[in-house]
Amino acid sequence: MDFKARYKTDKDAESEGVWEDIGEGFRVKVARSNNPHHQRVAENLMRPYRRQIANGSLSNDKMTEITVKAMSEALLLDWEGLEIDDKPVPYSRETAHMLLTEYKDFREEVAELAQSIELFRASEIEEAEKNSPRASSGKGSGKTT
Secondary structure (H helix, E strand, O other), X not given: OOXXXXXXXXXXXXXXXXXXXXXXXXXXXXXXXXXXXXXXXXXHHHHHHHHHHHOOOOOHHHHHHHHHHHHHHHOEEEEEOOEEOOEEOOOOHHHHHHHHHHOHHHHHHHHHHHOOHHHHEHHHHHHHHHHOHHHHXXXXXXXOO
């Protein structure tokens, strides 16, 4: 087994995000969970609730609210091709927060992408950049499927 090929990740991509196709022309730019920015955001959001977290009394709704806020600020960084009711929806943190709150399955999909080692594996990113027509046009970066 080539240890580096299996476990080495692109630290810049983990923080800056990589593009991943979701399907039907929709793609998202996602940073890796627990990158330094995500950690700072999550810590700041949880700080007022430390006592409740420590004693297990923080409600699930409040924890979801904190998680969604951290995701919209530090994990879901951009998107392309998103339409709602046949109207294009430009990326904004506010819209990201609303969609992550309202659509549980979308939130779970973004969380899975953010936790995927394959998405941020250095060898995968290098290979995707070589094979991506978008890389040469300056649009997007990272792995596209």
